[in-house]
Amino acid sequence: MDAAKPPAKSNEKSSATLALRLWRDYLSRYWPRLALSLIAMAIYAGSMALIPVGVEWINAGFSDGGSRFSPSIADVVIWGPIFVLLLGVVNAMAQYWQTRLSAGAALSTLCDLQNDMFDKLMALDLTQQHSEVSGQTISRFTNDTLVLRETLTRAALSVSAVLTLCALVARLFFYDWVLTLAVLAIYPLIGIPVGRIGRLLRDTSSKAQHQAGDIIALVGETLTGARMVKSYQLEPLERARAGDAFATRLGLLKKMAYTRALNEPLILVAGSMAFGIVVAVGAWRISSGALNGPAFTAFIVTLLLVSQPARALGTINAVMQEGFGAFERMLSLIDTRPAIKNADGAVDLGAGPGAIRFDNIGFAYRADVKALNGVTLEIAAGSMVALVGESGSGKSTLMNLLPRLYEPGTGQILIDGEDVTRVTLRSLRARIAMVSQDAIVFNMSALENIAFGRPSASRAEIIKAATDAAANDFISVLPNGYDTPLGEGGTSLSGGQRQRIALARAFLKDAPILLMDEATSALDAESETKVQEALKRLTRGRTTLVIAHRLSTVKDADLIAVMDRGRIIEIGKHDELIEKGGAYARQAALQLA
Numbered sequence: 001m002d003a004a005k006p007p008a009k010s011n012e013k014s015s016a017t018l019a020l021r022l023w024r025d026y027l028s029r030y031w032p033r034l035a036l037s038l039i040a041m042a043i044y045a046g047s048m049a050l051i052p053v054g055v056e057w058i059n060a061g062f063s064d065g066g067s068r069f070s071p072s073i074a075d076v077v078i079w080g081p082i083f084v085l086l087l088g089v090v091n092a093m094a095q096y097w098q099t100r101l102s103a104g105a106a107l108s109t110l111c112d113l114q115n116d117m118f119d120k121l122m123a124l125d126l127t128q129q130h131s132e133v134s135g136q137t138i139s140r141f142t143n144d145t146l147v148l149r150e151t152l153t154r155a156a157l158s159v160s161a162v163l164t165l166c167a168l169v170a171r172l173f174f175y176d177w178v179l180t181l182a183v184l185a186i187y188p189l190i191g192i193p194v195g196r197i198g199r200l201l202r203d204t205s206s207k208a209q210h211q212a213g214d215i216i217a218l219v220g221e222t223l224t225g226a227r228m229v230k231s232y233q234l235e236p237l238e239r240a241r242a243g244d245a246f247a248t249r250l251g252l253l254k255k256m257a258y259t260r261a262l263n264e265p266l267i268l269v270a271g272s273m274a275f276g277i278v279v280a281v282g283a284w285r286i287s288s289g290a291l292n293g294p295a296f297t298a299f300i301v302t303l304l305l306v307s308q309p310a311r312a313l314g315t316i317n318a319v320m321q322e323g324f325g326a327f328e329r330m331l332s333l334i335d336t337r338p339a340i341k342n343a344d345g346a347v348d349l350g351a352g353p354g355a356i357r358f359d360n361i362g363f364a365y366r367a368d369v370k371a372l373n374g375v376t377l378e379i380a381a382g383s384m385v386a387l388v389g390e391s392g393s394g395k396s397t398l399m400n401l402l403p404r405l406y407e408p409g410t411g412q413i414l415i416d417g418e419d420v421t422r423v424t425l426r427s428l429r430a431r432i433a434m435v436s437q438d439a440i441v442f443n444m445s446a447l448e449n450i451a452f453g454r455p456s457a458s459r460a461e462i463i464k465a466a467t468d469a470a471a472n473d474f475i476s477v478l479p480n481g482y483d484t485p486l487g488e489g490g491t492s493l494s495g496g497q498r499q500r501i502a503l504a505r506a507f508l509k510d511a512p513i514l515l516m517d518e519a520t521s522a523l524d525a526e527s528e529t530k531v532q533e534a535l536k537r538l539t540r541g542r543t544t545l546v547i548a549h550r551l552s553t554v555k556d557a558d559l560i561a562v563m564d565r566g567r568i569i570e571i572g573k574h575d576e577l578i579e580k581g582g583a584y585a586r587q588a589a590l591q592l593a
Contacts, residue, residue: 030105037101041160044094049167056298102156125340139213144326151323158316161309175299183274205322208252348427352416353381354512354543362410371397373566384544386554389563395547433511437518439502441490447482453508469503470530516546
């Protein structure tokens, strides 16, 4: 597993492009908050620039006056502490408000990004959702978000550092322009290595974020397959896989840490060179009478203050590049266009009895393998049609095309004469209820789980649906009844109980079309009896398309379609198909003997 290698990027965006996109689509929504933060930053920068003035004034008092100030010792004793205290209070308040305002905008931006990613994830069809390992998707919501949060926080500090740096450099020019130019000649020299460090960090960070998704996927697979891991004694293999993944991540993180560690030393070397030049040039300027002692002392203090924002700006490039790598991964999801969406001019599917027609349907998951090939099937309103056949014959694929979970490559699907591609997805799926063998239960209360069928339903309607689905008997004896959380994946319920929760949703939705995919295949005899009784109530009067391997569950269907390799090879009622002596009869002989 090459866990460190991210997916290829066809058009990696520049930092400037990503920064503009981040501002235009997200940060600009909070411009009043950011404007107030900018004012606080300006006040902070101004207060920093006043520190050298105070030092010069105090030093002038200690040295019996200077070129601009001549305070007495008494003045320094009285006003010196007051000046220092007031400056400290202003500095602290400005720093607090700039941090609070900018952090609020940054966190709100991250929340907006997560909402946009989740909205897009919900809009994608199943093929698009399954095109990437789930760990990579989860990593975008967790790891990438944390990296971008650090970037936005540091970006706000960098704006403050720029303003502070400008104010302090202006103060340096005020004291002595020759000394200031000597200092400024040194710092640009580190721009080239700092830029290279940033590019390396962005590339490494992108690999690290991708690899974090691999680790999430690996842990998820191990937990999901825990029963198989223990049964087959695969613990050593899983430990080895995890160890390789963790070692790869360690290598990437070390590379990032070692690369990032170069920033501050470069700034420190540049600062040392600048300070050495200041000492030499300053001595010459004082000896020539162009500069006095108090002003030179204030210049040195200002130069020391410059080092803090200079170091901050030196490290922000590295942090920004890591954040842009994370933001680019987020945009790869946000910018994905749903393959299945409402057509231009789509209208709502009108009320109708629910007659269905599959007309010459073709579909392929891969270009070289056809899952469906020229399938035509008519389902009368209110009737039950069963799809039977070997695994992989195309039954579930055909069913999934009806609510447009996938899109057929050829042919048409009609409901009450309306092409499903010409009606809105919302109205189409509102007409269809689905019950599958994988009864999904969320870590929410029983009431909330059933309410997914119709979120606007009242408590009484939900309880009635549960009663119809034979679920009220076990829900009512839970510790808190319908308000009892059912655990992640419904771990506190049996398979039959989870299936009845799914049936209750279908009862609550009360849709005219019902899709059942192996709804009773994994149940014990007692649970199957209860579920079958509930299914009889649920299918009454509804157009029902059912998939089942157990022919005993579908022999009373109005029509049975036998599928093989993506085609319907037999169709008819149970007795008719038995008389034909074909594929269905052979399967029935094995199961119903």
